[in-house]
Amino acid sequence: xxxxxxxxxxxxxxxxxxxxxxxxxxxxxxxxxxxxxxxxxxxxxxxxxxxxxxxxxxxxxxxxxxxxxxxxxxxxxxxxxxxxxxxxxxxxxxxxxxxxxxxxxxxxxxxxxxxxxxxxxxxxxxxxxxxxxxxxxxxxx
Numbered sequence: 624x625x626x627x628x629x630x631x632x633x634x635x636x637x638x639x640x641x642x643x644x645x646x647x648x649x650x651x652x653x654x655x656x657x658x659x660x661x662x663x664x665x666x667x668x669x670x671x672x673x674x675x676x677x678x679x680x681x682x683x684x685x686x687x688x689x690x691x692x693x694x695x696x697x698x699x700x701x702x703x704x705x706x707x708x709x710x711x712x713x714x715x716x717x718x719x720x721x722x723x724x725x726x727x728x729x730x731x732x733x734x735x736x737x738x739x740x741x742x743x744x745x746x747x748x749x750x751x752x753x754x755x756x757x758x759x760x761x762x763x764x
Contacts, residue, residue: 643687649680651743658722658736707755715742
């Protein structure tokens, strides 16, 4: 369901988008730090504080995304960029979970970590270009 132009929530679109963008950057940064540190043998990535900070940031990110999704006009969805982005978010989360599994061999965790980072950068490219091809769109022009 999309909101009409008279919706009072629409007045907060810039602030909600700001929260969403910054939560996404915080999420990617914290994951890259935690994942990289865990692969180097650090123990702090499994401490309750960075773990729960990650959960909190991701909850804020997804809440803001849901709010923005409900505000956008139907025309925004015409080229499918948002659908691709949502699917890739699920992939990013799954890869991130696997990258942080201590029980998996280090080699597999490295592969999952790098794949999660590549997926995050792809999501970011899609969000910036509003095109399902993401960064490739910039290379084609």
